[in-house]
Amino acid sequence: MQQRRRNARGEGARLRDEIIDAATAILEETGSEDAITLRGVARQANVAAPSIYAHFTDREEIVAAVVARAFGELDASLAEAAEGGLRAICEAYLDFAAERPHRYRVAFGRHHNLPAGEVSAEGQAAFTRLVDACAGNRQTATLIWISLHGYASLAAAVPAFPWPDRPAMLTAILAQT
Amino acid sequence: MQQRRRNARGEGARLRDEIIDAATAILEETGSEDAITLRGVARQANVAAPSIYAHFTDREEIVAAVVARAFGELDASLAEAAEGGLRAICEAYLDFAAERPHRYRVAFGRHHNLPAGEVSAEGQAAFTRLVDACAGNRQTATLIWISLHGYASLAAAVPAFPWPDRPAMLTAILAQT
DNA sequence: TGTACATCAGTGAACGCGCGTTCACTGATGTAC
DNA sequence: TGTACATCAGTGAACGCGCGTTCACTGATGTAC
Numbered sequence: 001m002q003q004r005r006r007n008a009r010g011e012g013a014r015l016r017d018e019i020i021d022a023a024t025a026i027l028e029e030t031g032s033e034d035a036i037t038l039r040g041v042a043r044q045a046n047v048a049a050p051s052i053y054a055h056f057t058d059r060e061e062i063v064a065a066v067v068a069r070a071f072g073e074l075d076a077s078l079a080e081a082a083e084g085g086l087r088a089i090c091e092a093y094l095d096f097a098a099e100r101p102h103r104y105r106v107a108f109g110r111h112h113n114l115p116a117g118e119v120s121a122e123g124q125a126a127f128t129r130l131v132d133a134c135a136g137n138r139q140t141a142t143l144i145w146i147s148l149h150g151y152a153s154l155a156a157a158v159p160a161f162p163w164p165d166r167p168a169m170l171t172a173i174l175a176q177t
Numbered sequence: 178m179q180q181r182r183r184n185a186r187g188e189g190a191r192l193r194d195e196i197i198d199a200a201t202a203i204l205e206e207t208g209s210e211d212a213i214t215l216r217g218v219a220r221q222a223n224v225a226a227p228s229i230y231a232h233f234t235d236r237e238e239i240v241a242a243v244v245a246r247a248f249g250e251l252d253a254s255l256a257e258a259a260e261g262g263l264r265a266i267c268e269a270y271l272d273f274a275a276e277r278p279h280r281y282r283v284a285f286g287r288h289h290n291l292p293a294g295e296v297s298a299e300g301q302a303a304f305t306r307l308v309d310a311c312a313g314n315r316q317t318a319t320l321i322w323i324s325l326h327g328y329a330s331l332a333a334a335v336p337a338f339p340w341p342d343r344p345a346m347l348t349a350i351l352a353q354t
Numbered sequence: 355t356g357t358a359c360a361t362c363a364g365t366g367a368a369c370g371c372g373c374g375t376t377c378a379c380t381g382a383t384g385t386a387c
Numbered sequence: 388t389g390t391a392c393a394t395c396a397g398t399g400a401a402c403g404c405g406c407g408t409t410c411a412c413t414g415a416t417g418t419a420c
Contacts (some may be wrong), residue, residue: 003302007396007398015396015397034210037372037373038373038374038375039372040372047397047398048399049375049398050377050397050398051374051396051397051398054395054396056190056373058374059374074260096322101288109330109334110334111278111282111333111334111336112335112336113336114335114337139341142341145327146327146331147323147324149330149331150323150324150325150327150330153286153326153327154323154326156288157285157288158289159290160291162315163319164319173320175353176349176352176353184363192363192364193402214407215406215408224364225364225366226365226406226407226408227364227409227410228363228364230408230409236406252358358418359418359420360416360417361410361416361418362414362416362417363413363415363416364413364415365413365414366410367411368408369407369409370407371405371406373405374393375402377399377400377401379400380398380399380410381395382394383395384392384393385392387391387392
């Protein structure tokens with residue numbers, strides 16, 4: 001085990017973030033959700049395996065934290081693009097999916113069996129950005145969302161498919177408005 | 178190991194199908210792709226683990242076979258619905274995704290890094306059914322496909338989201354034509 | 355028709371490995387007096 | 388200011404487990420003569 005300067009008192013929580021960093025790095029490098037193992041994450045974070053237990057009760061909680069952070073990042077991306085209008089938000093959405101393909105896939109690919117009405121807060125926030133850009137029309141925002149998601153995830157899954165170029169795609173998607 | 182009547186001579190290939198059955202059953206019951214382990218599949222198929230090697234070189238090849246079969250089933254579903262026209266095909270697509278959620282997710286969620294132009298034959302066949310129903314218009318078929326996939330996969334992933342009902346959704350999706 | 359034999363489908367034991375988790379612990383950091 | 392001590396972040400060794408894979412094998416099935 002390599003040297004690691006340990007956190008000062010009261011800053012133990014910092015390791016929590018480093019663990020999520022480590023898990024995210026593993027996911028994005030290997031492309032595989034099951035490569036996120038407790039021991040692997042510990043190695044990546046330069047920490048002994050049992051140290052994780054101070055911050056997460058099990059492996060699953062680490063993955064959930066990775067997903068929550070990814071949704072937060074997506075929301076931030078969309079927020080930044082909001083002033084550019086609906087098309088800019090859609091561009092930002094597609095950029096996010098293209099640049100962080102594995103985080104995107106895990107975040108939207110897992111089946112979130114949450115109790116009715118309880119969608120994750122971060123995900124809801126991101127969707128609300130879309131609704132706002134659609135002048136509050138949820139129906140339109142939903143249609144655009146499913147098209148964006150369908151395009152983003154299929155383009156990542158089947159790159160060999162002869163996809164239309166992105167501007168044409170976006171124009172067609174937005175024609176639904 | 179429980180009793181198992183072994184296949185007659187020349188029918189050894191039958192076990193291959195039983196292995197894919199077993200792997201598919203595990204996937205659909207657990208909902209987890211990594212629950213498809215070589216030993217687990219062997220147990221489910223009532224066979225000793227090394228018996229698998231006569232038919233598959235490794236675990237990955239089993240998963241690939243599960244995916245290939247799923248695409249074949251999807252194609253068959255769409256073919257059956259074809260005479261009912263475009264809307265019927267879309268209904269069949271959504272039914273398939275709703276009834277076999279985990280197969281659908283694994284089939285379309287994996288990143289198929291195939292050499293350019295080499296999309297899986299089964300997947301291509303299914304897409305062609307959609308193109309045919311769109312009077313040969315690939316652009317339209319592509320748009321409908323991404324909407325169907327977006328809806329199917331997001332509805333499975335986030336069931337708590339207030340989705341419009343399916344007929345309304347389909348009508349909106351098909352309005353793109 | 356009988357029998358020796360090759361083939362073929364599948365087995366059982368064994369291996370080394372990485373995993374999640376537990377346990378008793380260490381030693382630096384800050385605090386009370 | 389010095390020092391004893393509690394707290395807190397993190398460690399190292401050990402466990403049992405299921406995994407993928409290998410190996411030499413078994414015994415039923417079909418075939419040649």
